[in-house]
Amino acid sequence: ETGVTQSPTHLIKTRGQQVTLRCSSQSGHNTVSWYQQALGQGPQFIFQYYREEENGRGNFPPRFSGLQFPNYSSELNVNALELDDSALYLCASSSMGTGRYEQYFGPGTRLTVT
């Protein structure tokens, strides 16, 4: 069974730029959720994708957007980067419709905005 993978591991961007982060879900999972974790805090829910549609969103502005592909992998896009966007970005996969809803997390992408 393949676990959740994320790329890149680390990324440095300049304020105002755009970034795309990628996530491959665990085999057999059809749902991907994205979280942002600032230093010293717990992860905060950004949004979830199921069947290539956004299926719930946290308190994040529209410049945070995502995609899910037919193979259930996903992208998180952030436009007009701000210094406060510096964080660990985590994706988690789960399986809708199976009765088991544990979310399994990837190792994260560390984004630094300068």
Place this chain on the structure above:
Amino acid sequence: DAKTTQPTSMDCAEGRAANLPCNHSTISGNEYVYWYRQIHSQGPQYIIHGLKNNETNEMASLIITEDRKSSTLILPHATLRDTAVYYCIVREDFGNEKLTFGTGTRLTIIP
């Protein structure tokens, strides 16, 4: 989602049982108790979850009080690799429910 309250930090001697408490006094009848842990700079790791009954798996045991207002995660024989931040989360299990993380308990295993 109901809120949870956990101690900020705890220490436990290596080889002893680590008992991590969590209060969730406003939990509703269809909300489950989930536990995750996060080892430094890694993604959170699912440990265990339960609704009413006590649960046990290869990692830990979960004890939920009869009134469901609190629970305890038990790591039976703590090792240094169990040093992590432990999060107690309550959520409904409809599949599309987000996980709402608090600040968790920082557990340090002492050699």
